[in-house]
Amino acid sequence: MRYSGFRVLAEGLRGNRGWTRAWRDPAPKDRYDTIIIGGGGHGLSTAYYLARNHGITDVAVLEKGYLGGGNVGRNTTIVRANYFLPGNSEFYSHSLKLWEGLEAELNYNVMHSQRGLINLFHSDSQRDAFVRRGNAMAAQGDDAILLDREGVRQLLPYLDFDNARFPIHGGLFHPRGGTARHDAVAWGYARAADRRGVDLIQNCEVTGIDIEGGRVVGVQTTRGAIRARRVGIVVAGRSSQVAAMAGLRLPIESHVLQAFVTEGLKPVIHHVISFGMGHFYISQSDKGGLVFGGDLDFYASYAARGNLPMVEHVMEAGMTLMPMIGRARVLRSWGGIMDMSPDGSPIIDRTPIEGLYLNCGWNYGGFKAVPASGWCMAHLMATGQPHEVAARYRLDRFATGRGLMDEEGTGAQHSLH
Amino acid sequence: MRVTCPWCGERDRREFTVQGDETALRRPHRDAPPEDWHAYIHLRDNPAGRLREMWYHDPCGTWIVVERDTVTHAVHGTTPAREAAR
Numbered sequence: 001m002r003y004s005g006f007r008v009l010a011e012g013l014r015g016n017r018g019w020t021r022a023w024r025d026p027a028p029k030d031r032y033d034t035i036i037i038g039g040g041g042h043g044l045s046t047a048y049y050l051a052r053n054h055g056i057t058d059v060a061v062l063e064k065g066y067l068g069g070g071n072v073g074r075n076t077t078i079v080r081a082n083y084f085l086p087g088n089s090e091f092y093s094h095s096l097k098l099w100e101g102l103e104a105e106l107n108y109n110v111m112h113s114q115r116g117l118i119n120l121f122h123s124d125s126q127r128d129a130f131v132r133r134g135n136a137m138a139a140q141g142d143d144a145i146l147l148d149r150e151g152v153r154q155l156l157p158y159l160d161f162d163n164a165r166f167p168i169h170g171g172l173f174h175p176r177g178g179t180a181r182h183d184a185v186a187w188g189y190a191r192a193a194d195r196r197g198v199d200l201i202q203n204c205e206v207t208g209i210d211i212e213g214g215r216v217v218g219v220q221t222t223r224g225a226i227r228a229r230r231v232g233i234v235v236a237g238r239s240s241q242v243a244a245m246a247g248l249r250l251p252i253e254s255h256v257l258q259a260f261v262t263e264g265l266k267p268v269i270h271h272v273i274s275f276g277m278g279h280f281y282i283s284q285s286d287k288g289g290l291v292f293g294g295d296l297d298f299y300a301s302y303a304a305r306g307n308l309p310m311v312e313h314v315m316e317a318g319m320t321l322m323p324m325i326g327r328a329r330v331l332r333s334w335g336g337i338m339d340m341s342p343d344g345s346p347i348i349d350r351t352p353i354e355g356l357y358l359n360c361g362w363n364y365g366g367f368k369a370v371p372a373s374g375w376c377m378a379h380l381m382a383t384g385q386p387h388e389v390a391a392r393y394r395l396d397r398f399a400t401g402r403g404l405m406d407e408e409g410t411g412a413q414h415s416l417h
Numbered sequence: 418m419r420v421t422c423p424w425c426g427e428r429d430r431r432e433f434t435v436q437g438d439e440t441a442l443r444r445p446h447r448d449a450p451p452e453d454w455h456a457y458i459h460l461r462d463n464p465a466g467r468l469r470e471m472w473y474h475d476p477c478g479t480w481i482v483v484e485r486d487t488v489t490h491a492v493h494g495t496t497p498a499r500e501a502a503r
Binding site for chain 1: 418429430431435436437438451452455456458459460461462463464465468470485487488489490
């Protein structure tokens with residue numbers, strides 16, 4: 001069924017009795033050409049682009065829970081391409097371009113809203129760093145506008161510009177940045193992949209990876225053994241456990257990152273605002289809730305919930321930036337399990353096992369990467385060669401020390417990101 | 418989450434800085450091959466379950482090995498790092 005405004009109208013007039021399910025619920029076959037482990041944003045987009053770009057439709061996505069039940073539904077929905085380093089810059093640029101055509105591509109309303117993102121700075125030296133970042137973004141072909149204090153004030157008059165510790169000196173404005181409806185991204189890719197013949201298999205946990213003679217031959221699951229020629233591990237925070245089934249030890253630590261939403265309010269925040277010095281960022285959802293988050297809790301965790309000290313820290317940062325937020329009431333909070341890599345950049349690469357591919361290390365930035373991650377993972381799995389915009393996301397960069405991409409400039413070690 | 422410092426007793430999580438996996442106690446010899454250093458610096462078991470990790474108690478300046486469950490956040494025991502390293 002093709003979705004359209006006309007269809008919504010017609011179904012509305014007919015009592016909405018004509019809608020059919022968005023994707024099938026097939027039983028797993030004994031054998032597929034390609035298996036993707038993980039039915040989140042990245043896994044679903046990988047399956048979709050395998051079918052769309054490479055004509056590989058004999059694909060199963062194996063999901064231990066339900067589609068989109070992990071990090072793709074546990075983030076703060078921000079989409080941007082404001083990276084600095086070669087390797088990251090072209091990748092996220094490619095991703096943003098895919099976002100811009102995503103709704104027509106998937107025939108699904110992902111509510112992509114390019115409302116503009118503003119990164120605030122608070123000192124001369126920070127401004128200089130942002131000028132350099134903005135130039136790198138412009139050189140990549142993306143958009144960046146340096147705002148002075150008055151420029152920020154025109155867009156965001158409600159901020160506390162004269163805070164004693166972090167007075168606002170200006171901001172780097174990225175007009176094409178924005179947000180999207182996170183669940184819809186998973187559902188849109190799921191539906192589009194299913195329509196191209198991909199089997200989406202839920203409640204199917206992978207319990208083992210079968211390897212013969214250094215080559216992957218299939219997986220063991222809670223719904224039986226499945227043979228496959230190619231297997232992709234796309235499981236974010238659970239990467240270490242799944243890779244261990246293939247005897248691999250990864251440069252990944254899983255940490256919890258918390259986020260929060262207030263009760264619905266009338267439109268008040270019209271952009272995405274990033275207050276890096278306070279580890280705080282905020283936007284307003286189309287439903288009206290203020291969606292905001294902070295930094296990691298900084299201990300390893302699979303709990304998908306955090307502790308109160310970071311809650312307090314985030315609330316303090318919010319009050320520092322925009323005192324008016326104190327009048328809003330927090331509705332709920334949640335945590336996502338971040339697959340943290342030592343340098344803060346992801347991995348899309350082959351593994352030492354033939355036919356086994358790895359997609360992980362998304363740190364706190366996986367949501368905006370969903371389209372390009374799937375695009376590049378599909379390219380790698382279909383052709384055996386890395387896609388040109390993801391060629392630097394090598395697994396071996398940690399062992400060799402060559403090509404580390406430490407975007408934050410804090411050092412390529414686990415405890416520093 | 419509250420953590421018991423071996424010297425100061427049970428304290429608030431905010432008094433501690435977490436450094437991560439206790440691998441820091443297994444520093445390779447200076448002449449060890451690069452693979453050992455790679456494993457030491459980058460590779461992690463990253464278990465979903467019990468993990469031994471390095472915590473620093475800021476007020477008293479003690480490094481502590483904390484055994485903690487990464488799924489439940491329950492703390493199962495703490496040892497001064499000096500003893501754990503023996």
